[in-house]
Amino acid sequence: MGQPWTKHANSPLLPATNSGPRPGDFPLGSVKSRVAARALAGSKTTAKEVHRLVITHIGVSPSDLHPSTRTECENCIVETIHKNSDGYTSPFA
Numbered sequence: 001m002g003q004p005w006t007k008h009a010n011s012p013l014l015p016a017t018n019s020g021p022r023p024g025d026f027p028l029g030s031v032k033s034r035v036a037a038r039a040l041a042g043s044k045t046t047a048k049e050v051h052r053l054v055i056t057h058i059g060v061s062p063s064d065l066h067p068s069t070r071t072e073c074e075n076c077i078v079e080t081i082h083k084n085s086d087g088y089t090s091p092f093a
Contacts, residue, residue, distance in 0.1 A: 049076045058085045067093035 023040065026033035057065060061084070068081045068090050083089040 046075075048072070050079065051076060052079045052081060054081045054083065056083055056085060060084045062088045062090070065090040067091065069093055 020039065021032070021036040023033045023037040026036060065082045065084060065088070068079065070092055071078045081089060
């Protein structure tokens, strides 16, 4: 295991970013540059956008609430949350 950081340390033990080959490490337009670019693009993940709809039911007991739902689409997540005016939130179905 590496040494812990001290006030005299110049760099972390592990890099914070991907230290693999980068497209700029190779001549422009070369096969290696294109492979590195594809590998870099393929390693990126995109976060899904979350849309949340909260419906407050006034004067409704917790047992009468509809269950909350969560639907995942290709690039988003839609949550419909039911709660009563006392702050009780129904669990997800």
